[in-house]
Amino acid sequence: MQALDLVPIWTTILALGVFFYVALDGFDLGVGMLYNFAPDRGARDLVMNSIAPIWDGNETWLILGSVGLLAAFPVAFAIIIPAVYFPILLMLLALIFRGLSFEFRYRDAEHRTFWDHGFAAGSALAAFAQGVVLGAFIQGFNVQGRQFVGGSFDCFTPFSVFAGVALMFGYALLGAGWLVIKTEGALQDWARALGRRCLIGTVIGIGVVSLWTPYIDPHIAARWFSWPHIVYLAPVPLITAALIWYAWQSLNDRSEYAPFLASLGLFVMSYIGIAISLWPMIVPGHFTLDQAAASPSTQAFLLIGTLFLLPVILVYTAWSYWVFRGKVRSDIGYH
């Protein structure tokens, strides 16, 4: 029996899973980074409240993403994760600290300042570490056979560190967009002002990474700049430019949802850009998606449950955002 090729389905599921993680945890990590810049205690509490009911759900996508990579492309997991040993370590420790700071700052009031800083620093470090992982992934790894054989610090290069900083700006931009949705008045103006700075940082980040990537890898340069690719792919930079303009406009006028949506659009375009550069590799330069795919039996066994559970999780996630919609106000809830 000719089995149905499930690799495209798993590629799609994993790509969506990672994107959901980046979009969802991205904005709450961003809010975490902006948190310590908030003007006063009351504002900080509002900022915290804007993500309180949803952050832990957002983080669960990370588990699904990592286990999904192991399940769908085991050899890619076995190469990529040890190659980014220290960024992963920093990310995990930062996420632990950040998550528990969230819970402990209310219950361990004597050390509230400590947990406040833990929350902001943990968010920033997690964002930076994820950017380094992304940068190292784009650069590629030193692979022999089916294993990473480079050093554990190889992943820290000027490019990957730059990507780390760029992602901090990107997440902070998403966070500012989220705060514009969730707050009003002076606090919203503050979020808009920060959002404009983050947008500038993000644009520089996207621009430099976009030019640096083809410079690192001639294959990527050929893919983007050779005729007729340059025509087919022209919409990617053009749409990105339009989104940047739209984001800037919306941060300056009174629209509430547009800054967040435009920022999310920038993430979509960057994601598409990276996918175009690397396709069809899952371990750049070594394994294609097909070569790295798990056995058909593994893919099929997991797909059965996933096709049932994933839509339910998506609906539930959407529902919980619906329940907690609207502005955060200081007169509701705690204190």
Added chain:
Amino acid sequence: MHLDPEFLSRIQFAWVIGWHILLPAFTVGLASYIAFLEGVYALTKRPIFLNLSQFWLRIFAISFGMGVVTGIVMPFQFGTNWSRFSDAAGNVISPLLAYEGLTAFFLEATFLGVLLFGRKLVPPSMHFVAAVLVAVGTLSSAFWILATNSWMQTPVGYEVIDGRYFPKDWFEIVFSPSFPYRFAHTVSAFYVTTAFVVLGVGAYTVRRGQSVAEGRVMLRLALWFLAIFVPLQIVLGDMHGLNTLAYQPAKLAAIEGLWDGGHGVPASIIGWPDAAAEKNLAEIAIPKLGSLYLTHSWDGAVKGLKDFPPDQRAPVAVVYFSFRIMVGIGLLMLAVVAAGFVLMARQQLDRTQWYLRLCQFTTCLGFLAVIAGWTTTEVGRQPWTIYGLMRTADSVSPSLTGANVLLSLLLYVAVYLVIFPVGVGVMLRVVRSGPAASEDLAPIGSGRPKSPIEALAATTPEGAR
């Protein structure tokens, strides 16, 4: 000093899973206990059960949060430190781990929201259903994680191609020979652990003289539950041991400290296993007893450690002692429960200060037994990651140096030594504030509590600080 990346990676895994397992050991049982309290409340409408459920939910929220963040670390360990194992076994174990994530995410996260925030939004019967589903979610997490672990202990249903493991029969893989015993023994251990916590907190509450009614219910419920589950746990442990004898004889020999196999083997009560000399020093042993309880015959044949080459033996002393610690704690538990029933029969349970104090001390017994049992089964699996097939030494990531792993281990140690004491301290505060704290259930507002803990904390005077 030579830093061995394999050994340090093992220490690191032991460190992160040792702390992590304490949380499921508590939350699996607590979720079922809360579901029970909610069920009784939905049926009887007696407010004391509502008070108790509210009280334990506050503690559940904290421990659940800690379980989630320390749990995120676990799948990454397979990649960061055990990449060759991930490549070799990924096709077999990854769907089991992924199903853990999917089902747990679905059942726990979804219905935990209703359980924590939905008291006023849904009728008590629905609230009970949410509690049951959260409990089912925690059990399903345990199911998939233990299925993964059991396959590594007793691998079946696979084929090997080029040194990598491919699935042949998923039913065999999920229900591998040690799985039913491991699952029953572990879940029962988690339930006993939780019951001892409830017993200790109940004793504290009674002794302090506030919320005595709630304390008395906790004490009695816990004692009755333990009267069934501690003996049951000992029986399940025996069955699990017999399964180990059948499928992992070298591990069993290490547990028994049995060097020379044969017929009518002795039972080693206590001694010092000396791996170099291949004998136990200063040993107290009872002749033929080992064969009796292992094979249920005085002359039954049991393999000894010397029947296996030295490079296929687990670190004997660790396994030997951790097993005895576990069994010793089990016997101690039995004594505590028996004493409780004697006092209950004499109607002196609530007035016997020494016993109530003792119960406070035994709060940690279950956790210690879980760690000891886990150490027995995991160190006993050495030197293999996949028992008899893939060595731990062949599983570690080739790129790691000893210094790399030492650095990451130290960072994990530092962070866990901050978060666990704080987490325990936060839970102790809830215990001190007591179950009868005002129950003007936290206003849901427009559905915007700031965090699960805080929504619950707001129901206590302390939380309103």
